Amino acid sequence: MSQQARSSAAERLLDTAARLFYARGVSNVGINEIIARAGVARMTLYHHFPSKDALVKAVLERRQAERDDWLAQAHDMASEPLGRMLAVFDLFVEWAQSPDFRGSPLVSATFELGGQLNAARPYAQAHAKKVVEYFRGQAEEAGLHDPAGLAVQLAMLLEGASVHVLVSGDVGSAELARSAAASLIAGAADD
Numbered sequence: 001m002s003q004q005a006r007s008s009a010a011e012r013l014l015d016t017a018a019r020l021f022y023a024r025g026v027s028n029v030g031i032n033e034i035i036a037r038a039g040v041a042r043m044t045l046y047h048h049f050p051s052k053d054a055l056v057k058a059v060l061e062r063r064q065a066e067r068d069d070w071l072a073q074a075h076d077m078a079s080e081p082l083g084r085m086l087a088v089f090d091l092f093v094e095w096a097q098s099p100d101f102r103g104s105p106l107v108s109a110t111f112e113l114g115g116q117l118n119a120a121r122p123y124a125q126a127h128a129k130k131v132v133e134y135f136r137g138q139a140e141e142a143g144l145h146d147p148a149g150l151a152v153q154l155a156m157l158l159e160g161a162s163v164h165v166l167v168s169g170d171v172g173s174a175e176l177a178r179s180a181a182a183s184l185i186a187g188a189a190d191d
Contacts, residue, residue, distance in 0.1 A: 009038070009040045009044050009048065010048040012039065012040060013035075013038045013040060013044075013045055013048060013049065013055065014055075014062055015038075016034050016037045016038040017029070017038075017056075018063065018105075020033065020034060020037070021056070021059055021105070021109070022100070023100065025108070026056055031052055034055070056109075056120075060106065060119065060120055060123040063105045063106055063109075063123065064106060064123045064126060064127050067104070067106065067127045067130075068127065068130055070088075071130065071134045073087075073091060074087035074090070074134075075087070077090065077091075080142070081138040081139070081141040081142035082142050082185055082189075084138050085135055085138045085142075085154065085181065085185055086178065086185070088134070088135075088154075088181075089174075089177060089178035089181045092158060092161065092162070092174055092178070093175055093177075093178055096161075096165045096171050096174035097171050101166070101171075103162045103163060103166035104124070104159065104162050106120060106127055107162070109124070128155060131155045131158065132151045134151075135150065135154045135155060136150075139151055139185075139188065144185065144189055145189075147188075150185070154181055154184060154185075157177055157180055157184070158177065158181075160177075161173060161176075161177030164177075
């Protein structure tokens with residue numbers, strides 16, 4: 001098997017596992033289903049991922065990178081810091097309106113996997129820290145009052161809105177979260 005075919009098989013496995021884990025949860029998806037849906041042999045799976053835990057960690061790494069890319073995309077959507085902060089919420093609104101929205105895949109996995117040796121929690125924590133740092137950096141650049149406090153408020157609003165949209169099914173709540181973010185930012189500009 002060529003290096004490209006092996007890489008392609010690994011990507012199919014990651015894509016399949018990520019999609020299934022997000023839709024149904026890590027514990028509700030078995031290795032046999034992932035293999036069948038990815039169209040690879042069992043040995044191919046174990047060549048790339050020696051266990052389901054290794055596959056789960058690879059999916060979590062991918063999800064963290066996707067979420068981090070989301071911040072980079074928001075950064076590119078506006079030319080000034082206030083717009084870049086709101087762009088995060090614009091992307092959230094778009095995501096919340098997608099038919100397969102299930103909230104943050106990192107947070108979902110953290111809740112599902114629970115316990116002290118939770119494999120997902122470090123990924124969720126790292127991303128949450130990156131979101132706060134992003135908002136703080138933009139707030140500092142804009143000269144807003146209490147950039148650290150504002151950053152935490154915006155991150156909590158974003159995560160809370162994600163949970164609310166998931167639980168309530170009210171995608172309009174995503175727009176309300178964006179409006180609340182705009183109010184918080186405006187309040188920090190007035191101080």
